[in-house]
């Protein structure tokens with residue numbers, strides 16, 4: 628028999644313990660817009676998500692689309708302004724955020740999953756009021772803080788074998804839409820679903836000691852380290868909401884959270900089906 632085939636079979640068999648560990652468990656994948664910028668990167672992530680679904684893992688895909696929103700705002704001559712990693716969102720901006728996230732980005736991901744013959748259903752936090760929200764502060768306009776996660780629909784979809792694909796837009800009881808940071812949305816959903824693992828897929832190797840030096844990866848962080856890392860300025864900009872919501876998810880019962888690099892081929896599969904994680908693992912400590 629060809630050595631190649633034997634090698635493939637051996638690789639598959641090394642995944643058996645991980646398949647047993649994760650079968651029937653919930654894994655929430657947060658897919659950030661910065662890792663969606665080219666076709667190969669997207670297909671890579673979609674392939675891994677589909678494979679997890681095929682082997683019986685209940686995968687929830689929560690996505691952002693920050694760069695797409697920024698492009699759409701630019702086309703509408705609206706300036707993007709960020710305060711501590713969150714986009715200032717006025718009434719015109721929230722319309723565009725909803726259009727881009729719940730429309731273009733969400734449907735694109737759903738189509739790609741379905742093109743691989745997996746079943747996916749696209750939702751936003753508005754559907755069945757999945758993400759109930761209120762303004763996070765007056766200063767940020769229609770940026771939402773999640774007050775409740777109504778996850779019945781997502782749970783029903785998971786039971787039936789669908790991959791829920793969720794855009795991070797929320798709403799309040801008065802019918803206002805809110806722009807919710809996608810990391811925050813993913814972490815809140817992972818917490819509500821008691822997920823086994825929250826995988827935050829970005830375009831960085833993980834949390835870096837020096838954000839301009841990709842070799843300065845911090846491979847493990849416990850919750851008690853986070854304050855110090857924030858004070859030291861290691862956690863800054865877009866990393867602030869990312870890390871804060873990971874900490875909240877862990878405190879709420881999510882077993883494990885990892886920031887991984889969506890630019891590396893099959894980084895999700897490596898994280899789930901081996902002991903060789905490459906990103907930053909966050910632990911309760």
Ligand SMILES: Nc1ncnc2c1ncn2[C@@H]1O[C@H](COP(=O)(O)OP(=O)(O)O)[C@@H](O)[C@H]1O
Nearest residue numbers: 659660661829830834835838861863864865866
């Ligand atoms: N210590 C750090 N390590 C890595 N990235 C950092 C760090 N501090 C700030 N950042 C910034 O955070 C960004 C990642 O957050 P974000 O842009 O929100 O990603 P995504 O769109 O994938 O959610 C990085 O591109 C980087 O500029």
Ligand SMILES: CC(=O)N[C@@H](CCC(=O)OP(=O)(O)O)C(=O)O
Nearest residue numbers: 659660691692693713714808809
């Ligand atoms: C409030 C806030 O900042 N919302 C984000 C929502 C999209 C997002 O989080 O996308 P990424 O995951 O690609 O960063 C925004 O407007 O960019």
